[in-house]
Amino acid sequence: MRPASVVFALAALAQWLVPLAGIGQYERFMARGTVARLECSASSSYDPLRGRYLDLWLAESGQFAPRDMPERGAVPVWATLIAGDDGISRIQSLSVTPTSGPSVIRLVARHSGESNGAKRISLEWPFDRLYTARRLTPETAKFVAGRLSVGRYDSGKVALAEIRILDGRALLVDVLVDGVSIRDVVRRRGE
Template sequence: MKIALVVLVCLVQLAVPASIIYSYEDTLSKGTEYRFKVRPVDPADPFRGRYVRLGFDEENTRDRVIPMPGIESIPKKQRFAFASIAVGEDGLAKVVAVTGAPPQSGDYIKVKTTVYSNKLYRINFPFDRYYAEESKAPNIENVVFNTRNLGEERLITAQVFINQGRGVISELYVDGQTIHDFLDEK
């Protein structure tokens, strides 16, 4: 009886990370590719390994409000919503509407919402980290952070695959070139 219980606990412990990995890989293989414009965010967490923390232009901030049709209809106490995604004229992903329930058609992301006032909301994408090899992460962070702060006119985008409300970042681009190729040329 005790052996069966130990085996059951071990299987459950293996099933949880396996399901997370499966969800991630499923999104990468079946999801639709979008490019989101990235803005720098300075990470400060030594416990999560080497990564580059990203902010996205399509997320609202307190100082910059983007009109989002439908967001005002979401109850203030509701902490999650669904952002419908489409490709804009510039080829970049855009949030075209935010609803309280998953849309019947099209790609969408389940986002966290925060209400500041009747008309001021913030949405946060569930993806905000680009993991990189330990030796390359500081250089990638410098490129992303310094592009805006030093006045360089470079377009930094994140390739995100979206499937059934989930989004997974697969690559960063600098002016259409992968971040790794960009760093190799420097």
């Protein structure tokens, strides 16, 4: 076998490994991950490589800073989630030292200001988008915005980001409106 053929064969193998590793990661999360649902809002956005998506903002993103968090810059923090009676998960505790558990996620925290003398932080989640692919009609876009916008709370409808947590990492699986997948909502309205 010529050297060029060997290089090509190895490259071809690597070209399969990268997407397959992503699929394997997804399947691992689905098989072994802990389910959590977080309150969220979203806006429609566009990625040049992967198309249309919902840009998520999680209600749990603003928190009080843990006591031992450094003053400046971004810091990794470990958040422990706990599900309430309503089925919605919320952050029970934040720690700057690594912790483990089925519902612990590693996040990135940054100082965002002060409230009543207490330091506040904003959290960066390992997921922030749900790809929807479908081109929304103006009516559907308006409907989705009404269900997912930050100011939707008056309607009493809650949008939830369904995630799977595994080994401190998290994967966004779906966004639910009234218990129905937003993809199904969009598909139904588009038909």
